[in-house]
Amino acid sequence: MKKNQLRLIKQMLAGTLAGLSLGCVANQNSPLGSIENFDSFSLNRAVANNVKASLITGQEEKYGKALKLVFEPREESTIELPTPAQGYWNWEYAGDLNLALDVTNPGSQSFQFWLTLMDAKGRKQERSAVIDAGQSARFYAPLTGRVANAQTGMRETPPAWQTSEEKLAWRSGDRDFDFTQVTKIIFKAYAQFETNILIVDNLQLRVNPAQDPEYLVGIVDKFGQAAKKDYPTKIHSEKQLKAAADAELASLANAKQPEDRSRFGGWSKGPKLEGTGYFRTAKVDGRWWMVDPEGYLFFSSAIANVRMANLETITGYDFNDASVRKIDPEELTPEDSRDIIPVGKKSLNSRFLASPLRREMFEWLPPYDHELGEHYGYRRTVHQGVIEHGEVYSFYKANLERRYGQSSPNSYIKTWRDVTLDRMVDWGFTSFGNWIDPMFYDNQRMPFFANGWIIGDFKVIYSGQDYWSPLPDVYDPEFKRRAHLTIKQIGREVKNTPWCVGVFVDNEKGWGSMKNDRAHFGAVYYALSRTSDESPAKKQFTQLLTKKYGDIATLNQAWGTKIDSWSSFATGITMDKLNDASRADFSMLYADYAETYFRIVSSEIKDALPNHMYMGVRIAAEWGMPVEVVAAAKKYSDVLSFNNYREGMHPDTWAFLKDLDFPTIIGEYHIGSTSDTDFYHPGLVIAADQTDRAKMYENYMNSVIDNPYMVGAHWFQYIDDPVTGRAYDGENYNVGWVSNTDIPYQPMVDAAKRVNKSLYQRRSKIPPIQ
Numbered sequence: 141m142k143k144n145q146l147r148l149i150k151q152m153l154a155g156t157l158a159g160l161s162l163g164c165v166a167n168q169n170s171p172l173g174s175i176e177n178f179d180s181f182s183l184n185r186a187v188a189n190n191v192k193a194s195l196i197t198g199q200e201e202k203y204g205k206a207l208k209l210v211f212e213p214r215e216e217s218t219i220e221l222p223t224p225a226q227g228y229w230n231w232e233y234a235g236d237l238n239l240a241l242d243v244t245n246p247g248s249q250s251f252q253f254w255l256t257l258m259d260a261k262g263r264k265q266e267r268s269a270v271i272d273a274g275q276s277a278r279f280y281a282p283l284t285g286r287v288a289n290a291q292t293g294m295r296e297t298p299p300a301w302q303t304s305e306e307k308l309a310w311r312s313g314d315r316d317f318d319f320t321q322v323t324k325i326i327f328k329a330y331a332q333f334e335t336n337i338l339i340v341d342n343l344q345l346r347v348n349p350a351q352d353p354e355y356l357v358g359i360v361d362k363f364g365q366a367a368k369k370d371y372p373t374k375i376h377s378e379k380q381l382k383a384a385a386d387a388e389l390a391s392l393a394n395a396k397q398p399e400d401r402s403r404f405g406g407w408s409k410g411p412k413l414e415g416t417g418y419f420r421t422a423k424v425d426g427r428w429w430m431v432d433p434e435g436y437l438f439f440s441s442a443i444a445n446v447r448m449a450n451l452e453t454i455t456g457y458d459f460n461d462a463s464v465r466k467i468d469p470e471e472l473t474p475e476d477s478r479d480i481i482p483v484g485k486k487s488l489n490s491r492f493l494a495s496p497l498r499r500e501m502f503e504w505l506p507p508y509d510h511e512l513g514e515h516y517g518y519r520r521t522v523h524q525g526v527i528e529h530g531e532v533y534s535f536y537k538a539n540l541e542r543r544y545g546q547s548s549p550n551s552y553i554k555t556w557r558d559v560t561l562d563r564m565v566d567w568g569f570t571s572f573g574n575w576i577d578p579m580f581y582d583n584q585r586m587p588f589f590a591n592g593w594i595i596g597d598f599k600v601i602y603s604g605q606d607y608w609s610p611l612p613d614v615y616d617p618e619f620k621r622r623a624h625l626t627i628k629q630i631g632r633e634v635k636n637t638p639w640c641v642g643v644f645v646d647n648e649k650g651w652g653s654m655k656n657d658r659a660h661f662g663a664v665y666y667a668l669s670r671t672s673d674e675s676p677a678k679k680q681f682t683q684l685l686t687k688k689y690g691d692i693a694t695l696n697q698a699w700g701t702k703i704d705s706w707s708s709f710a711t712g713i714t715m716d717k718l719n720d721a722s723r724a725d726f727s728m729l730y731a732d733y734a735e736t737y738f739r740i741v742s743s744e745i746k747d748a749l750p751n752h753m754y755m756g757v758r759i760a761a762e763w764g765m766p767v768e769v770v771a772a773a774k775k776y777s778d779v780l781s782f783n784n785y786r787e788g789m790h791p792d793t794w795a796f797l798k799d800l801d802f803p804t805i806i807g808e809y810h811i812g813s814t815s816d817t818d819f820y821h822p823g824l825v826i827a828a829d830q831t832d833r834a835k836m837y838e839n840y841m842n843s844v845i846d847n848p849y850m851v852g853a854h855w856f857q858y859i860d861d862p863v864t865g866r867a868y869d870g871e872n873y874n875v876g877w878v879s880n881t882d883i884p885y886q887p888m889v890d891a892a893k894r895v896n897k898s899l900y901q902r903r904s905k906i907p908p909i910q
Contacts, residue, residue, distance in 0.1 A: 172233060172237070172344075172345045172346060172347060173344070173345055174342070174343070174344055175229065175239075175325070175343045175344060175345055176207075176221060176325075176343040177204060177205075177341070177342055177343070178195060178204070178205045178206055178207045178340075178341060179204040179205050181195060181205065181207060181222075182222050183195065185222035186219055186220065186221060186222055187218075187219070187220040188218070188219040188220075189216070189217065189218045189219070190211070190212040190214040190216070190217035190218070191209055191210065191211055191212065191217050191218060191219040191327075192209075192210040192212070193207060193208065193209055193210075193219055194207075194208045194210075195207060195208070196208045196339070205341075206242075206244075206339050206340065206341035207339070207340045207341065208337065208338075208339050209327060209337065209338045209339070209340060210335060210336075210337050211251075211329040211332055211335065211336045211337070211338065212332070212335060213332045213333055213334050213335055214332060214790075214792055215330065215331055215786075215790045215792030215793045216328070216329075216330055216792075217328065217329045217330075217332060218326055218327070218328045218329075219326065219327050219328075220324055220325070220326045221324075221325045221326075221327075223323065223324075227323065228260060228321045228322055228323045229321075229322040229325075230319075230320050230321065230322075231283070231319040231320070231322055231345055232319065232320045233284075233347070235285075235347055235348070236282070236283075236284050236285025236286070236287060236288070236347070236348040237282075237283045237284050237285070237319075237345055237346065237347060237348065238280045238281060238282045238283055238288075238345075238346050238348050239255075239280065239281045239283055239343070239344070239345060239346075240278060240279065240280040240281075240305070240342075240343075240344045240345075240346055241255075241278070241279055241280075241340055241341070241342060241343045241344070242276065242277075242278050242279075242340070242341040242342045243269075243271050243276065243277055243278075243279055243338060243339070243340055244271070244275070244276040244338070244339040244341075245271040245272065245273060245274065245275055245276075245336075245337070245338060245339075246274065246337050246339065247273055247274075247336055247337050248273050248274070249273050249334070249336070250270050250271065250272045250273055250827060250828040250832050250836075251270065251271055251273075251329070251336045251337075251338060252268060252269070252270045252329070252330075252787075252825065252826045253268065253269065253270075253271065253327060253328070253329055253338055254266060254267070254268045254311070254326075254327070254328040254329065254330070255267050255268070255269075255281065255308060255325070255326070255327060255328075256324070256325075256326040256327075256328055257313075257317065257322055257324065257325060257326075258322070258323055258324035258326070259317055259318040259319070259321050259322055259323060260318065260321035260323050261318060261321075263313070263314035263316065263317050263318065264312075264313050264314060264317075265312075265313030265314065265317050266311040266312050266313050267281050267308035267309060267310055267311055268308065268309055268311050268826060269306060269307075269308045269309060269826065270813075270822070270826040270827060270828055271338070271828075272828035272829075272832070273828075277305070277306045278304075278305045278306070279305060279306045279307070279308050280303070280305050280306075280307060280308065280346075281307070281308040282300070282307075282348065283319060284319060285348060286351070287300040287348060287351060289315050291524075291525065291526050292356065292497065292498075292526065292865075292870075293453075293454050293495075293498060293525040293526045293527075293864065293865045293870045294820070294821075294864055294865040294870050294872045295309075295310060295821045295865060295870050295871050295872055295873070296309050296310055296820045296821030296872065297355075297356065297820055298355055298356070298359055298366075298368065298820050299355065300348075300351045300352055300355045301348070301349040301350065301351060301352055301355075302349075302352070303349075307820075309814075309821050309822060309826070310821070311824075325343075327340065330786055330787070331786035331787045331788060331790040331793070332787070332790075333787065333788060333790065333839075333843075356497065356500065356501055357500045357501070358500070358501070358502075358503045359501050359863070359864070360501055360502050360503060360535075360863055360864055361503050361504065362503060362504040363375050363381070363535060363539055363542075363880070363881050364453075364535025364536065364538070364539065364862060364863065364880045364881075365818050365863065365879075365880065365881065366818030366819070366820075366863050367503055369818050371816050371817055371818055372816055372830075373817075373879050373881070373883045373885070374818065375881045375883070378542050381539065381542055381543055381881055382542070382543060384543075384881075384883060385543040385544060385882070388559070388884070389559065392559065392562040392563065392566055395562040395563075395565045395566035396565065396566075397565055397568070398568055398896065398897050400900055400901075401570070402432055402434055402436040403432075403434065404419075404432035404433055404434060404436070404438065404587055404638075404639070405432065405438060405570035405571055405586070405587055406431070406432035406434065406435075406436025406437055406438040406570075407436050407437045407438070407439075407900040407904075408436055409900070410436065410437045410900060410904060411424055411425075411437060412434075412435050412436055413431050413435045413436075413437070414435050415431075415432075415433055415434040415435035416431075416433065416435075417433050417638055417751070418433050418638050418751040418752065419431065419432060419433060419438065419587070419638075419640075419641045419642060419752070419753060420753065420778075421753070421778060421779060421803045421851065422437075423909075424437060425908055426848065426907075426908020426909045426910075427848040427903070427906065427908055427909065428802070428803040428804070428848060428849050428850070428851055428909075429803075429851060430641065430779070430803065430851045430852070432587075433638040437900070438570065438587075438641075438851075439570060439845070439851060439852055439899060439900065439903055440570055440571045440573075440587075440589075440641065440805060440851065440852025440853070440854070441568075441569050441570045441571070441841065441852065441853065441895065441896050441899055442569055442570065442571045442572055442573035442589075442852065442853075442854045442855070443564070443569060443572065443573055443854065443855045443857070443858045443877055444572075444573030444574045444575050444576070444807070444808060444854040444855065444856045444857055444858070445573070445574070445575045445576070445856055445857030445858055445859070446560060446572055446573075446575075446576045446577065446580065446857075446858040446859075447479075447575060447576055447577035447858075448479045448480070448534070448536075448537060448553075448577060449476065449477050449478055449479050449575075449577075450476045450477065450866050450867070450868055451534050451536045451537070451859060451862065451866065452480060452517055452519065452532035452533060452534045452862070452866070452867045453532060453533060453534075453535070453862035453863075453864045453865060453866065453867055454495070454498050454519065454522070454525060454526065454527065454530055454531070454532055454864075454865070454867050455498060455499060455502065455505055455516075455530070455531045455532065455533050456493060456494060456495040456496065456497065456498030456499030456500075456501075456526075456527075456530070456531075457491055457492065457493055457494060457499065457530060457531040458491075458492060458494035458527060458529065458530040458531060459483060459487050459488075459490045459491050459492070459518070459531070460490035460492060461486070461487035461490040463484075463487060464483055464484070464487050464518050464520070465518075465520045465529055466520075467520055467521075469596070469597055470625075471595070472592070472593070472595070472625060472626050472629050473593065473595075474593050474595050475519065475520060475521050475868065476523070476866075476868040476869075477575070477593065479577075480515070480516075480517030480532070480534060480537070481517050481518050481519075481520070482514075482516070482517055482518070483516065483517070483518050483531070488508060491531070494527050494530055495526045495527050495530070497526060498526055498527075498864075501864050502864075505533060506538075511541075512538045512541060512542075515533055515534045515535075515537045515538045515541075516531060516532070516533050517531070517532050517533075517534070518530070518531060518532065519531075519532045519867045519868065522867065522868060522869075523608070523868050523869040524869050524870060525865070525867070525869070525870055532867045535862065535880055536859060536862075536880050536882070539880065539881045539882055540552045540553070540555075540556050540882060543881075543882055544556065553579075556882075557579055557580065557583075560580075560858075561580075561583055561585050561586060563884070564586050565585065565586065566893075567889055567892040567893060567896065568892060568893050568895070568896025568897055568899075569586070569892065569896060570587070570896070570899070571586060571587040571588060571589070571641060571852075572586055572587070572588040572589065573589060573807075573854030573855065573856075574589050574591050574644045574647075574755075574758070574807055574808075574854055575591050575857075576588050576589070578633050581633055581634060581635070581637065581639075581640070582635075582637065582639075583639070584637075584639055586639075587639050587640070587641050588639060588640060588641065589640070589641050589642055589643070589644055589755060589854075590630050590633065590634050590640050590642075590643045590644070590749075590752070591630070591643065591644045591645070592626045592627060592629065592630045592643070592644075592645050593626065593645070593646060593647075594612065594619065594622050594623045594626050594645065594646060594741070595622065595626075596618060596619070596621075596622035597618065598612055598613060598616040598618035598619040598622060599612075599613035599616040599618070599619075599674075599675065599676055599677075600612060600613055601613050601663045601666050601667055601675075601677055602662070602663075602666045603650045603651065603652050603662035603663040603666065604650075604652070604658065604659065604662035604665075604666075605650035605651070605652055605653070605659070605662060605763060605764070606650045607648075607650060607763075608647075608648060608649070608650070609649075609650075610650070611649055611650060611651070611663055612737070613667075613675065613676050613677045614677075614733060614736045614737045614740060615676035615677050615679070615680045615736065616676045619740070620740050623645075623740050623741055623744050624744055626645070626744075627643075627645065627741070627744040627745055627747075627748045627749070628744075628748050630643060630645075630748065630749065631748035631749050634749060634752065636749075636751060638751075640749075640752050641752075641753065641755075642752055642753030642754065642755040642778065642779060643745055643749055643752055643753070643754060643755060644755045644756070644757070644758055644781065644807065645741050645745070645754075645757060646741075646757045646758070647757065647758045647783075647807075648758060648759075648760040648763070648783060649757060649759075650662075650763065651663075651734075651759060651763070651764065651765075651766050651769045652764055652766050652769075653763060653764020653765075653766070654764060654765070654766060654767070655764070657717075657718050657723060657726070659764065660726075660730075660764075660766055661718075661726040661727070661730055663677075663730060663733060664681070664726045664729050664730050664733075665714075665715065665726075667681055667729075668681060668712070668713050668714075668715065669712050669713065669714055670712055671710065671711050671712050672710040672711075677733065678710070678712075679710075680732070681729045681732075682706070682709060682710055684728070684729060684732060685709075685725065685729075686706060688725070692704070692705055692706050692708075692709065695709075698721040698722070698725075699719065699721055699722040699725070700719050700721075700722075701713075701715075701722075727767075727768060730766065730768045730769075731768040731771065731772065733768075734766075734768045734769045734771070734772035734773075735772045735775065735776075737772070738757075738772045738773055738775065738776035738777065739772075739776055741754070741757075741776070742754050742776035742777065753778035753779055754776065754777045754778050754779075755777065755778065755779045755781050755805065755807075756773050756777040756779060756780050756781035757773065757781065758781045758782065758783050758807035758808065759773070759780075759781065759782050759783070760782075760783045761782045761783060761784045761785075761786075761793065762783075762784070762785055762786070765782070765796075770796075770800070774800060774802050778803075779802075779803045779804065779805050779851060780800070780802055780803070780804040780805070781804070781805050781806075781807045782804065782805075782806060782807065783806070783807050783808035783809070783856075784806050784808070784809050785808070785809055785810070785824040785825055786809070786825065787811075787825060787836060787839065787840060788839055788840045788842075788843035788844075789806075789840075789843040789844055789847050789850070790843075794847065797847070797849040798849075798909070800849070801849070801909065802849065803849065803851045804849050804850055804851065805850065805851050805852040805853065805854070806844060806850070806852070806853040806854060807854055807856075808854060808855075808856040809825070809840060809853065809854075809855060809856065810823050810824065810825065810855055810856050810857070810873070810875040811823065811825045811826070811827050811833050811836045811837055811840070812824075812825070812826065812827065812833065812873050812874035812875050813826065813827045813828065813829050813830060813832065813833050813874055814874065815828060815829045816829045816830055817830070817860075817874045817879075818863055818879075819860070819861075819863060819872060819873065819874040820863075820872060821871075821872050821873055821874075822873065822874055823873035823874055823875050824873070830885050830886075830887045830888065831887050833885075833887065833888065834885075834887035834888050834890065834891035835891070837855070837888060837891050837892075837895075838891050838894065838895055840853070841853060841895045842895070842902070845895075845899060845902050845903050845906070846902070846903075846906050847906075848906055848907070848908060848909045849909070855877070856875060857875050857876060858876060858877055858878065859876045859877075859878055859880070859882075860873070860874055860875060860876035860878070860879050860880050861873045861874075861875060861876075862880065863880070877889070877892075
């Protein structure tokens with residue numbers, strides 16, 4: 141017997157997979173070894189934070205003991221499993237592996253849990269899943285090989301082999317993770333409002349079964365639906381699709397707002413303040429509100445992203461004609477916020493197959509001269525995906541044409557606009573959310589929020605949290621020029637209508653977090669490492685520090701550094717650990733940066749849209765909320781805005797609003813499911829099914845309505861992502877109120893009617909701010 145095979149047997153007998161080496165032999169579908177079966181688990185070595193762990197009898201006697209985890213109702217609850225004696229697991233093997241575990245939820249509500257892995261270099265992989273109330277399931281996560289790591293243009297893919305097990309959904313992390321030194325296995329929960337229990341057992345490393353060679357072939361039908369799944373809202377024929385449209389049109393014919401609404405969606409039966417002709421904010425009876433143009437108290441319950449932009453998916457084709465990729469440097473709208481950009485006829489002959497993988501996903505794509513061929517377009521840049529640019533197709537727009545017909549050019553779009561407005565009224569929403577198509581700006585039935593992006597060829601700053609893009613160097617004059625152009629364009633689109641509640645500019649910028657100095661002040665670290673000639677921010681920061689300290693010796697004494705001169709400082713410095721003085725100065729520099737950003741944007745909005753509120757920048761709460769950024773946003777905005785992908789407004793996270801005492805709105809949140817939809821990734825917050833999704837939506841909204849500082853919340857988004865991933869970044873989430881065939885999810889509609897009908901009465905009864 142070879143030594144490595146003998147070692148493997150010893151490891152399996154020991155109950156942990158401490159090291160697997162190349163050359164090991166194992167049968168398909170068989171476990172390589174138990175990572176943890178909890179029979180000899182060391183509770184005292186587990187690192188728990190807001191989690192109580194205990195050992196109980198397993199669900200199946202053959203597995204012995206199981207680990208019972210009681211997650212306390214906190215914003216974050218974690219438990220880290222103890223490592224083997226050498227301090228890490230070595231999951232090396234000459235084949236493709238997956239991680240599997242048994243999970244039971246003995247509680248009365250569904251529970252979303254996270255599984256996090258970390259390696260010796262601090263790289264991380266995170267996956268998540270939901271387990272329904274009273275259910276048990278075996279979950280798995282592909283770790284290595286093509287199934288785990290191939291770039292497909294989708295955030296999550298179909299199962300690669302036949303199985304009754306549940307797949308953990310990929311959330312984020314490093315694809316170059318080192319599985320030979322896994323240092324942490326962490327179970328985690330976020331934003332829990334009640335105690336939840338998870339029973340975990342039989343954590344194993346396994347060899348992947350044989351991959352189905354067709355698992356990514358023909359996965360989408362002619363309607364853009366998952367071809368190999370069945371689910372309640374699936375459309376099987378154009379006749380069925382048309383019949384569904386006709387039935388809904390009839391039901392919406394008498395759509396009307398709840399009885400307690402003003403013309404602008406405010407609370408007509410509540411206190412009436414002075415009407416200024418435009419929306420504003422006010423604190424009434426110890427609660428923050430917006431106020432509609434007629435003076436009625438207003439709360440924005442809304443759906444965001446009601447538009448045609450970013451609904452296309454990559455087909456796999458591209459064009460050799462470089463003119464299709466031309467981008468005017470003066471464009472004001474980023475690629476993912478544009479409607480379809482058609483390919484000119486002269487370029488069609490240069491079409492070629494750039495990604496067979498993508499093309500094989502579709503059972504059907506129309507020829508360009510087909511009646512539905514007009515729904516092709518081109519994506520000039522891609523944030524992440526199989527190809528850097530290429531042809532796209534919008535199944536959603538094709539389905540709208542199938543539903544409503546085309547009596548004149550784009551008549552189905554007009555019908556869609558009218559149906560959408562009727563839905564918003566019938567479902568009881570008080571406004572649209574952010575990122576709606578400008579075609580709705582003159583609707584005069586539903587208030588809306590305008591939006592814009594500041595893009596352009598200005599200098600940038602890397603904060604270390606640059607997922608979407610780096611931060612702008614706001615000291616670069618080009619940034620101010622581009623802000624001016626963008627906001628002037630917003631003003632031209634809004635036309636001073638009183639139906640515009642306010643204006644959002646930019647979104648989810650990588651401001652940093654408060655976890656540590658490097659995460660908090662990443663932008664400052666980066667700027668200081670540049671030269672003053674190349675970085676306007678570095679030049680500004682140097683001037684601020686020179687003004688404060690005068691000579692470099694005084695700065696060195698305060699910071700504990702040995703910088704030769706201000707000239708040396710100007711060429712770039714790097715800092716290791718900060719002391720109290722340097723940390724305070726980094727905060728001062730970052731505050732100046734944040735204030736400059738918000739001052740520029742606010743000033744341009746006051747000039748171009750003097751009657752409309754500045755709604756802020758939609759800070760991603762999950763990414764972090766640096767105090768300097770929040771303070772600057774409060775100083776220059778009329779309403780603070782945050783995106784919050786959690787199960788609600790947890791007091792652990794949002795207690796700081798009491799100190800701010802300022803009107804605040806949630807710009808994005810969502811909840812999704814895969815069990816009764818055609819999706820392979822549910823989204824960022826996961827429900828067990830559509831009924832559970834509706835329940836969680838109600839709970840989320842009630843947590844916002846019950847918060848005296850909140851003045852609204854906007855669900856992201858109106859329409860589901862494409863099953864094969866949106867072209868820009870591959871997101872394929874069940875995030876819509878309507879499917880890609882424009883079929884509403886009835887449990888969500890029913891929940892919206894319940895929430896919105898009682899919205900103002902519920903909010904009026906919450907305790908006032910103390």
